[in-house]
Amino acid sequence: MENVIPFPYAVAPVQPVGHFIRLGESGYNKLANLHAAGRFPATRVVVDASRLKHQKELVSALRAKGAEVVLDTKVAELSALEKFEGYARHAPWAGLGHGGPLTPAHFDPKRAEDIFGQIARFAIEYKVHAVLAPGHFLADPTFGGWFDIDRASCLALRRALDREGGREIAIDYQLIVPHTALNDDAARSDFLGGLQDLPYDNLWVRASGFGNDAGPLTTKRFITAMAGLHNLGKPIIADYLGGLVGHAALAFGAISGLSHGIGEKERFDAHSWHKPAKKADNSNFGRATRIFMAGLDRSATIPELELMADARGGRRIVTCCDRACCPHGLKDTIADPRQHAAYQSFTMMAELAAVPDLNREQHFLSGRMADVDRQARQAKELKFDVTEAAGRKIDVAQLTKRLVDHSKQVEKMRLSLEDLHESRADGGARVRSLAARATDQRAGKAGLK
Ligand SMILES: [Zn+2]
Structure with missing residues (x-):
């Protein structure tokens, strides 16, 4: 019998991991401050067309450091009844809808308003490196033809970029679908067929109903579904995905990268996009600050965090033990939750990225997965102090139930992923890894003025 040599390499190859940060709509001053303090080492960012004008300085500073800038046109939101009047309305082409959402007709390349020309000129003006091709939620119950329109839009955008002088600007394709559609063989082969021969670099998958809170079965299915898209031969970015679930998908070679905000946009849901927006209930104003507990892969409000810290044995579970992140522990975490969330996010990704690709599954299972399960x-x-809990207006029974449920879910996740790991003794199919684009630093060009 021949000897089996598991690793035919002198040194196992380390494949890059793509980490895109969505700058989002709010709180970007905080991100700018973090960046100025050297605490926002993003190498890839997604900027919204609705916000770019106001984020110019931050984007420019990131570009100067060699970061890759990807533009989200917000077309998906602008075409959704529930979303078009939200933050996305500040995108330059929002007005094309004349007070309503964008319709299929707006994406006719022959239309005089030429949305593709507008997007191309905007991308060139702001010197982005790539544009997410205008894409829509494909399960829109009011219109079933978005996939054909989106594929044509990808081609139209390429022509517009070339024509307007943006030949070097790349396009990434954005597939926005219910996570269940990704598990469906027939739907997936439609995607595979439809996404061939389009001019794009990376496939972005925004799976509706999926995210950092996904359960074990859903997570396992997502990993398998992504492997079913590998035949496209394109790197795959899971958009709006973070947390342990995102790391699992990366470690299992299902995806090439993640895209999420800092402590936000780690899950996605478009199931109510076709309905009218709910009347503003000011809930954003009263929304309590949530703090990410890396050890548990969950967030909690400040009163919950403090109650947990006061419980016997609780402090070390909820406290950030990373001196470089929060030198004074809990006090620092509470004082600047975003700093903490950013630091944890970058650190965890860098840690995974440093491991050779083929060892990542095992590394994840015996490392972060086991740690979260234990904690x-x-x-x-x-055991919480009932009087203190009452003073903090916390329902102890409810909090305990959440912690018990979380522990059950995490344990099932670990068992389920260990099972998946063992069932693919060959390591399974690995996704194509992300290629570096020519950014300013690599090309030696000056940033935005
Ligand atoms: Zn911290």
Whole structure:
């Protein structure tokens, strides 16, 4: 019998991991401050067309450091009844809808308003490196033809970029679908067929109903579904995905990268996009600050965090033990939750990225996955001071139930992923890794003025 040599390399290859940060709509001053303090080492960012004008300085500073800038046109939101009057309305082409959402007719390349020309000129003006091709939620119950329109839009955008002088600007394709459609063989082969021969670099998948809170079965299915898209031969970015679930998908070679905000946009849901927007209920104003507990892969409000810290054995579970992140522990975390969330996010990704591709599954399972499982088990045993809880307006029974449920879910996740790992003794199919684009630093050009 021949000897089996598991690693035919002198040194196992380390494939890059794509980490895109969505700058989002709000709080970008905080991100700018973090960047100025050297605490926002983003190498890839997604900027919204609705916000870019106001984020110019931050984007320019990131570009100067060699970061790659990707433009989101916000066309998906602008075409959705529930979303078109939200933040997306500030995108330069929002007005094409004349007070309503964008319709299929707006994406006719022959239309005089030429949305593709507008997007191309905007991308060139702001010197982005890539544009997410205008894409729509494909399960829109009011219109079933978006996929054909989106594919034609991808081609139209390429022509517009070339014509307007943006030949070097790349296009990434954005597939926005219910996560269940990705598990469906027939739907997936439609995607595979439809996405061939289009002029794009990376495939972005925004899976509706999926995210950092996904359960074990859904996560496993997502990993398998992504492997079903590998035949396209394109790197795959999971958009609006973060947390342990995102790291699992990366570690299992299902995706080439993640895209999410700092402590936000880590899950996605478009199921109500076709309905009218709910009347503003000011809930954003009263929304409590949530703090990411890396050890548990969950967030909590400040009163919850403090109550947990005061419980016996609780402090070390909820406290950030990373001196470089929060030198004074909990006090620092509470004082600047975004700084903490950013630091944790970058650190965890860098840690995974440093591991050779073929070792990532095992590394993840025995590392972060096992750590979270252990800490979640400890957290569910915490006994809270009832008087203190009442003072903080916390329902102890409810908090304990959340911790117990979380621990169960994390344990199932670990078992389920260990099972998946063992069932693919060959390591399974690995996604194509992300190629570096020519950014300013690599090309030696000056940034935005
Ligand atoms: Zn911290």
